Amino acid sequence: MRRSQRIAAITKALVERPHHVYSLSGFAEQFAAAKSTISEDLNLIRQTFEAMRSGRVETIAGAAGGVRYIPCVSGRKLWQRVDALCRRLEEPQRILPGGFLYLNDLAASPATIAEIGEVFAVRFAPERPQYVTTIETAGIPIALMTAHALNVPLVVARRSSRPTEGSVLTVNYESGSSRRFETMSLSRRDLPAKARVLLMDDFMRAGSTMRGMLNLMNEFDCQVVGKAVLIETLQPEVKQVQDCIALIQLEEVDEENRRLRVKPSHWVESKRDVDELL
Amino acid sequence: MRRSQRIAAITKALVERPHHVYSLSGFAEQFAAAKSTISEDLNLIRQTFEAMRSGRVETIAGAAGGVRYIPCVSGRKLWQRVDALCRRLEEPQRILPGGFLYLNDLAASPATIAEIGEVFAVRFAPERPQYVTTIETAGIPIALMTAHALNVPLVVARRSSRPTEGSVLTVNYESGSSRRFETMSLSRRDLPAKARVLLMDDFMRAGSTMRGMLNLMNEFDCQVVGKAVLIETLQPEVKQVQDCIALIQLEEVDEENRRLRVKPSHWVESKRDVDELL
Numbered sequence: 371m372r373r374s375q376r377i378a379a380i381t382k383a384l385v386e387r388p389h390h391v392y393s394l395s396g397f398a399e400q401f402a403a404a405k406s407t408i409s410e411d412l413n414l415i416r417q418t419f420e421a422m423r424s425g426r427v428e429t430i431a432g433a434a435g436g437v438r439y440i441p442c443v444s445g446r447k448l449w450q451r452v453d454a455l456c457r458r459l460e461e462p463q464r465i466l467p468g469g470f471l472y473l474n475d476l477a478a479s480p481a482t483i484a485e486i487g488e489v490f491a492v493r494f495a496p497e498r499p500q501y502v503t504t505i506e507t508a509g510i511p512i513a514l515m516t517a518h519a520l521n522v523p524l525v526v527a528r529r530s531s532r533p534t535e536g537s538v539l540t541v542n543y544e545s546g547s548s549r550r551f552e553t554m555s556l557s558r559r560d561l562p563a564k565a566r567v568l569l570m571d572d573f574m575r576a577g578s579t580m581r582g583m584l585n586l587m588n589e590f591d592c593q594v595v596g597k598a599v600l601i602e603t604l605q606p607e608v609k610q611v612q613d614c615i616a617l618i619q620l621e622e623v624d625e626e627n628r629r630l631r632v633k634p635s636h637w638v639e640s641k642r643d644v645d646e647l648l
Numbered sequence: 649m650r651r652s653q654r655i656a657a658i659t660k661a662l663v664e665r666p667h668h669v670y671s672l673s674g675f676a677e678q679f680a681a682a683k684s685t686i687s688e689d690l691n692l693i694r695q696t697f698e699a700m701r702s703g704r705v706e707t708i709a710g711a712a713g714g715v716r717y718i719p720c721v722s723g724r725k726l727w728q729r730v731d732a733l734c735r736r737l738e739e740p741q742r743i744l745p746g747g748f749l750y751l752n753d754l755a756a757s758p759a760t761i762a763e764i765g766e767v768f769a770v771r772f773a774p775e776r777p778q779y780v781t782t783i784e785t786a787g788i789p790i791a792l793m794t795a796h797a798l799n800v801p802l803v804v805a806r807r808s809s810r811p812t813e814g815s816v817l818t819v820n821y822e823s824g825s826s827r828r829f830e831t832m833s834l835s836r837r838d839l840p841a842k843a844r845v846l847l848m849d850d851f852m853r854a855g856s857t858m859r860g861m862l863n864l865m866n867e868f869d870c871q872v873v874g875k876a877v878l879i880e881t882l883q884p885e886v887k888q889v890q891d892c893i894a895l896i897q898l899e900e901v902d903e904e905n906r907r908l909r910v911k912p913s914h915w916v917e918s919k920r921d922v923d924e925l926l
Contacts, residue, residue: 371696374655374689378696381659382703387759411652418649418656425660470812474838478803480796481665507784507804508812514789518758525756526785534748534786560752 376401376411384415384427384439388491389521391436412437423447423647440495441488441519445644448492451485452617452634459601459618462628469623471630473601477511477572486617487515490570490598492648493615493637494520497595499568501525501561505554505583509571512600516570525567527586531555539589543582546575546610554582556590563591574599577610584611602635654679654689662693662705662717666769667799671714690715701725701925718773719766719797723922726770729763730895730912737879737896740906747901749908751879755789755850764895765793768848768876770926771893771915772798775873777846779803779839783832783861787849790878794848803845805864809833817867821860824853824888832860834868841869852877855888862889880913 371379380397394412398405416427423444429437443451455476464472476482490512499520504513505527517524531538535557545552561567569583580597587594602609602616617638621631633639641648649657658675675686694705701722707715721729733754742750754760768790777798782791783805795802809816813835823830839845847861858875865872880887880894895916899909911917919926 371699372692374652374692375696375699377652377655378659378693379700381656382663382697385660385663386762390759414650414652415656418653419660421649421653422657466812466814468811472812472814472835472837474804474813474835475801478801478838480792480799480802481668483792484664484796507788507806510785510788511792511802514758514761514792518762521758523753523756524758524789526752528785533744533746534750535752536744536750557750557752559750560756 371401371403373407373411376403376408377415380408380411381415384437385425387521388439388441388519389495391430391434391438393436396436420647423645426647441491442647443489443492444647445641448489448648449634449638449642451489452638455482455486456618456632456634459620459632460630462630465623465625465628465630467625469625471620471623473508473572477508480511480515483511483515484519486512486600487517488519489617490516490568490615491519494568494596494598497568498566499595500566501592502568502570503527503556503561503583503587504570505529505579508573512572513570516568516598520568525556525560527554527556527583529554531557539586541582541586541589543578543585546578552582554586556586561590561592565590565592566595567592568596568598569594570598572600574602574609574614574616576606577614580614581610601632649679649681651685651689654681654686655693658686658689659693662715663703665799666717666719666797667773669708669712669714669716674714698925701923704925719769720925721767721770722925723919726767726926727912727916727920729767730916733760733764734896734910734912737898737910738908740908743901743903743906743908745903747903749898749901751786751850755786758789758793761789761793762797764790764878765795766797767895768794768846768893769797772846772874772876775846776844777873778844779870780846780848781805781834781839781861781865782848783807783857786851790850791848794846794876798846803834803838805832805834805861807832817864819860819864819867821856821863824856830860832864834864839868839870843868843870844873845870846874846876847872848875849877850879852880852887852892852894854884855892858892859888879910 419425426440502517503525538555540555597614601618616635697703704718780795781803816833818833875892879896894913
């Protein structure tokens with residue numbers, strides 16, 4: 371195989387499984403090449419990704435060593451992605467009776483969701499989450515794509531338990547919008563104790579659902595290393611959870627005049643002029 | 649940029665967005681290279697993927713032309729993936745009270761789900777589905793990864809409608825296992841009439857849920873071009889829907905002796921010795 375062909379094959383393997391550690395000797399065997407040759411190939415791929423500001427190729431030294439692809443974006447690209455999403459969210463036909471927003475089409479587009487998942491993976495990879503946890507249903511696509519970009523399992527809490535789950539642990543929480551008590555359940559088998567968990571949802575108003583997930587994680591004796599939502603509302607200002615990272619802030623839904631205002635969150639805005647990879 | 653670097657960059661772009669059509673002049677501009685040079689790069693990538701039996705690079709001629717990556721696997725690799733899944737499914741600790749099977753950990757692993765989604769995409773790409781439709785909750789990860797590999801939107805029917813959906817269309821169906829009538833709803837906005845739809849779920853016993861989705865698609869005046877499930881049970885033999893493609897057949901769950909038997913489906917078995925890309 372020629373160098374350019376090895377590079378195509380190795381790039382495909384790396385990109386298809388972010389964060390997965392491939393051994394250099396595995397590649398060397400597969401392509402019948404010396405390990406030093408594979409190292410040179412990887413250097414070329416690393417330089418290319420860096421020049422394009424799209425991802426890192428990281429070499430891990432030692433016996434258990436190898437190489438892995440870590441999704442990264444520049445701050446500028448992050449801001450552009452989120453800003454483009456904001457423009458789509460501002461379409462007035464999204465406003466539903468009661469001031470709710472129609473968002474299904476965003477969660478429906480795999481390319482969009484993959485980009486959002488990559489952004490969350492970039493933000494939370496340093497916290498080394500071992501699981502991504504969400505609650506059914508709307509948050510699942512974003513959470514799955516984030517889990518994919520982090521190469522960790524996805525865990526989905528249910529609003530009602532089913533016999534296909536085995537023994538479950540259930541917590542109650544007061545829903546902020548309906549002022550009703552709701553439940554969420556998770557199979558005992560889904561999560562081991564002490565796991566490092568990233569909590570995710572698509573939308574946060576007062577944060578009661580996120581608060582419920584936090585309580586559930588406490589019951590599982592897990593460590594929450596991050597909380598993330600795609601969209602948070604500006605009101606109420608005081609949320610039931612702290613330190614939740616949102617990509618988008620929903621400022622206002624004016625149902626009567628069919629206008630809404632959304633903008634990139636403070637975190638995203640703070641990265642706007644960063645040309646380096648995050 | 650050197651050839652090997654262009655090849656790394658182009659391979660990354662192609663693999664990250666399966667079925668997305670990139671224009672050759674776009675690549676030529678991005679890398680400040682002649683279109684003929686980009687064509688040669690693409691030829692090298694195409695040959696490499698074919699030699700590795702992992703995907704096609706397809707050139708589309710004409711004004712709206714370009715190049716796209718189509719996930720493909722050989723029949724042999726398909727069989728190996730499904731057989732490995734069967735071995736994991738046979739673990740006796742999966743058997744839950746009532747003879748149900750614990751499957752959450754499979755849906756939890758993004759790498760596994762991505763492989764399954766790729767297999768379904770390979771099988772159904774020739775039917776040119778424009779949407780993948782499933783019902784919450786367990787089928788969502790597989791359906792999303794299939795939609796991602798096909799580059800089409802995912803549509804998720806709900807068991808109960810919510811105000812964030814807008815106007816919905818609801819159908820009733822008799823659940824095979826509980827003999828109860830259940831409902832499924834889909835927002836009017838989620839699907840246009842006449843769309844070509846692939847129906848997916850994780851598990852099928854009698855097929856009543858799939859039957860319900862079929863009725864729902866009729867109400868939307870959509871055309872169902874394929875039906876797929878990860879696992880179907882051998883019993884009952886007569887299903888409520890025809891022509892559903894399963895990857896795995898569940899032959900028996902012996903709760904008392906804690907034994908279960910699963911095997912690749914007839915379709916998967918028929919591909920076992922096929923070395924060519926499907």
